[in-house]
Amino acid sequence: MSDLAEALSSCDDSLTLQLIQERLNAGVPATEIVAECNTGMTQLGERFDQGEAFIPDLMFSGMIMKKAMEMLQPYLESGRETSEKKKTLVIGTVQNDIHDIGKDITAMLFRSHGFRVIDLGVDVTPEKFVMSIQEHQPEFVGLSLLLTTCYQSVINTVQAIESAGLRNQVKLCVGGAAATSLLAEKANCDFYGKTAVEAVRWASAQE
Ligand code: B12
The missing domain is CATH 1.10.1240.10 (Methionine synthase domain)
Structure with missing residues (x-):
């Protein structure tokens, strides 16, 4: 170390x-x-x-x-300016989890890569994610979780997004120390980002 x-x-x-x-x-x-x-x-x-x-x-x-x-x-946040329209990421730490350091780093990195970032904070309910997607029309949604006890919050959030008919218009990524590729698969997310850097790379490579 x-x-x-x-x-x-x-x-x-x-x-x-x-x-x-x-x-x-x-x-x-x-x-x-x-x-x-x-x-x-x-x-x-x-x-x-x-x-x-x-x-x-x-x-x-x-x-x-x-x-x-x-x-x-x-x-x-070196403020990379671009003439292209900025893509938007809505990010938050899922319901019942208050860890925010990794989520904040992820938000910062996305901003530094030219994304518009809407940060919903911590302990974010599925309903709040849904409302934010309706309001901001993001291309990407990031779910952060550090507690394995909050797997269900990820599943509930994705289901709420599906029930609201919004699933096809966003790409979902999950990250944070408790996230795994298996969780991403089971919860029907598009991507598991082990690190914020990986997630920015993935999002930047999307159409
Ligand atoms: C600091 C800390 C706290 C602080 C949080 C301060 C804050 N403002 O966030 C405080 C003291 C509040 C805290 C509280 C608790 N904690 Co805590 N905490 C930690 C600790 C030591 C570090 C977390 C951290 O910030 N890491 C640094 C950041 C940079 O890493 P990261 O979040 O993983 O983020 C990186 C990537 O994962 C990624 N990433 C993060 N989010 C996202 C999102 C997306 C979309 C993507 C793509 C990527 C991504 O990007 C980051 C950079 O690459 C961890 C240990 C650990 N191994 O993580 C325990 C840990 C997470 N805590 C734990 C526990 C148990 C708790 C408590 C329940 C303790 C208690 N009994 O009260 C409470 C929970 C309260 C709640 N309801 O949330 C356990 C969880 C165990 C488990 N399996 O679920 C851990 C693992 C400690 C342990 N080994 O037991 N904690």
Whole structure:
């Protein structure tokens, strides 16, 4: 594990931010820095799983990640302007799940690649997704989930989109630490994005 991932997983805020700044100064791409941070957060999650880290640690690491994202944002959102009509992504963390760090990173990356992004936040009900699709007519909808207990929320959301007769007009992608390609298949999503970078690549390659 890198020194940055280690610092984040140990909740050392000043060292984490210092190492990020050093990388930015050295010209390391922001997406690579995000990937390192991801490794640190996953490591902390594993320690939480094993009873070696606790809820306050998760909360503190979340706060450090938010600060890190403020530093990385200008580098991720380089504001690539395009004359083409912007495609739209509606994204949210599914109902009963309040994790938002990965969802925010995904939203940022899509923006930096010229997409218009409507971010519905966390704990988003199926109805809210449906209303947003009706209002914004997006090409893509992104469902984020970090809790395996929220699989049903993904299924309910996709079913609500189907029942509203909107399924054929959007491409659905699912992501977040609890998502898998099997979930994407079972829930009738079009794509499982292991990382935000993968998801942007996939969306950019669509007609
Ligand atoms: C920080 C954290 C918290 C913070 C969240 C702060 C915040 N503002 O988000 C707080 C303290 C609030 C929290 C709460 C809880 N947490 Co928590 N948390 C984490 C932790 C350590 C890191 C998550 C994170 O931000 N990772 C970094 C980001 C960048 O990664 P990411 O979200 O996966 O995103 C990347 C990709 O997945 C992708 N991506 C993300 N979203 C999307 C969406 C789309 C469409 C696409 C394509 C891609 C994509 O892009 C990102 C970059 O590539 C994880 C551990 C882990 N392994 O993930 C546990 C973890 C997710 N939490 C867990 C648990 C159990 C909880 C609680 C239930 C604890 C409790 N008993 O109260 C609560 C849940 C509350 C709720 N109702 O949601 C478990 C879930 C276990 C499970 N199997 O379901 C984990 C895995 C820890 C563990 N190992 O046990 N948590």
